[in-house]
Amino acid sequence: MVYECHVDSNPVQGMLxxxxxxxxxxxxxxxxxxxxxxxxxxxxxxxxxLYPKANKLLLFDARRNPHYVRPMTEGHARVAVAMNFYTDESPESARPADLSRHLFGRE
Known part of the structure; x- marks a missing residue:
């Protein structure tokens, strides 16, 4: 999967x-x-x-830091568990309604 350059609505993004x-x-x-x-x-x-390292968790402010993933070279796979964390000041209800469709092709 390729993620284009973007910012997120959640204040904390986790990548495991x-x-x-x-x-x-x-x-x-x-x-x-x-x-x-x-x-x-x-x-x-x-x-x-930031290159993936097995069993490492990366946390950053996804609202303030535009980000994307570089393409993989042939024969390699990138597996990461993305985690979106929300707060009372930045609730999940602030997430754009079409984000799941945009990223995953579904609502």
Whole structure:
């Protein structure tokens, strides 16, 4: 699955990795350090690349950091468990209604 460059409605995004990948494997989570970045090119201009490491949990503010996943190279797989955490100040009801359809092709 490919995730385009985006920000989320949830204040805390968790990524639990089940496999370790290197730079040659692809699949890095690219997190923009400029909150105003809106495209892959803008994110890439000031970012941090995070390569999956098995059994590691990554947490970040998904509202403030635009992010995307780099494509995998042939013959490699990226398995991650994405977790969305909401708060009273940023409830799940604030999640865009069409997000599941956009990401997964279903409501």
């Amino acid at each position: 990795y089940t496999a370790t990948l290197s730079e040659r494997d692809g699949g890095a989570l690219v997190v923009g350090l400029d909150p105003s970045a809106q495209s892959i090119e803008e994110v890439d201009a000031n970012c941090q690349e």
